[in-house]
Amino acid sequence: MRTSFLRTAAAALALLPALALTAPAATAASPSPSASGSPAPANKAGTSFLTAVNLAPGQDAAVSVSTGDYLYWAFGAAEGQTARVDLTITLAPSADRHDEPQTWSVEVFDGLRRRQACTDGVQTATAGKATGSLALSCTLREIRSWAEPWSGDPLPGSYYVRLSVPEAPQPDLGLPASVRLHVAAKGDEDNAQPEGGELKAPLVPPAGGGAATARAAAPEEPEEHWYTGWFSGWNSRWFWTLAGGALAALAGVAGYTLTRHPRGRRPARYGAVPPQSGAPQPGPYAGSGQP
Known part of the structure; x- marks a missing residue:
C-alpha cells in the first residue's frame, strides 16, 4: 500500500514541469478583453432621443439597420473639447436598389435637443445606384464653460447623433444596410478659453431607456x-x-x-284735453234715465 502511494506521488511530480510549460501557452492563446484598451463596439442603436444608445469615450458603434430607419446615439463631451462624429454607411447591393438616388443625413443635438451647427464635414450625402457606401462627418464647435440663455452654444454634457434618410425611393425602404459610427474628441479643460463665467451644472439629458431626472427649483x-x-x-x-x-x-x-314717472301726476307739457266740437254735452241728468 505504501509502495503504490509513493509511485502515484512520483508520477504527479513528474507532470508538474509539463503543466508549467503548457499553462503560459494557454494563457497567451486567449486574448484579454482589455488588451486593445478600448471598449467593444456597440451593436445596437436607439430609435428616439429617449432610447439613444450611450457610447463611452472612445467606443464605436457598428450596427445592421434598415434603410429609412431613424438611428440615435448619445455621447458625452466636456469643457474645452471639440467633438467629431464620423459615419460610414454600407448600402444594400446595387442589384437590389432602384435607379433613384438615396440621401443620408447626420445631425447632432445637445442635451436640450437643440440642433448644433457643424463647422466641418459632410452632413448630407446622396448615393446613386452604383454607389456602394457613403461617408458622413460633423465637427462641432468647442465646448464652452457657459453661455447666455438665448444662445445655442455647445455646453458640457451629453450630445445626440441622429442618422436618417430624408430621401429614398419607396421600394428601397427597408433594404438592409450597415452603419459604423466613430466619435472622437480632442482637447481638454486646459484648452478652454476663459469666458468670464461658470456653468452651474452640465447638461445631462435623460438618455437610454427613457430614464428621466427631475430638477425643480425652490418655489418663491x-x-x-x-x-x-x-x-x-x-x-x-x-x-x-x-x-x-x-x-x-x-x-x-x-x-x-x-x-x-311720478305716480298720480301727468306731465305738464301735455296740458288739459279740450272738448270736441259738435259733440252733445252731457246734461245734469245724464246717466239717470230721466228726460
Whole structure:
C-alpha cells in the first residue's frame, strides 16, 4: 500500500514541469478583453432621443439597420473639447436598389435637443445606384464653460447623433444596410478659453431607456397683502357671488327710479284735453234715465 502511494506521488511530480510549460501557452492563446484598451463596439442603436444608445469615450458603434430607419446615439463631451462624429454607411447591393438616388443625413443635438451647427464635414450625402457606401462627418464647435440663455452654444454634457434618410425611393425602404459610427474628441479643460463665467451644472439629458431626472427649483413665497384672503381660499366664490348680487340689485333699483314717472301726476307739457266740437254735452241728468 505504501509502495503504490509513493509511485502515484512520483508520477504527479513528474507532470508538474509539463503543466508549467503548457499553462503560459494557454494563457497567451486567449486574448484579454482589455488588451486593445478600448471598449467593444456597440451593436445596437436607439430609435428616439429617449432610447439613444450611450457610447463611452472612445467606443464605436457598428450596427445592421434598415434603410429609412431613424438611428440615435448619445455621447458625452466636456469643457474645452471639440467633438467629431464620423459615419460610414454600407448600402444594400446595387442589384437590389432602384435607379433613384438615396440621401443620408447626420445631425447632432445637445442635451436640450437643440440642433448644433457643424463647422466641418459632410452632413448630407446622396448615393446613386452604383454607389456602394457613403461617408458622413460633423465637427462641432468647442465646448464652452457657459453661455447666455438665448444662445445655442455647445455646453458640457451629453450630445445626440441622429442618422436618417430624408430621401429614398419607396421600394428601397427597408433594404438592409450597415452603419459604423466613430466619435472622437480632442482637447481638454486646459484648452478652454476663459469666458468670464461658470456653468452651474452640465447638461445631462435623460438618455437610454427613457430614464428621466427631475430638477425643480425652490418655489418663491407669494407676497402677502391685506386683501390677499379675498382672492383665494374657499370663501372667495361666496364673497364674489354675494357682492355681485348686491351690485346688480342696486343697479336695478337705480335704473327703475330714474326711468319711471311720478305716480298720480301727468306731465305738464301735455296740458288739459279740450272738448270736441259738435259733440252733445252731457246734461245734469245724464246717466239717470230721466228726460
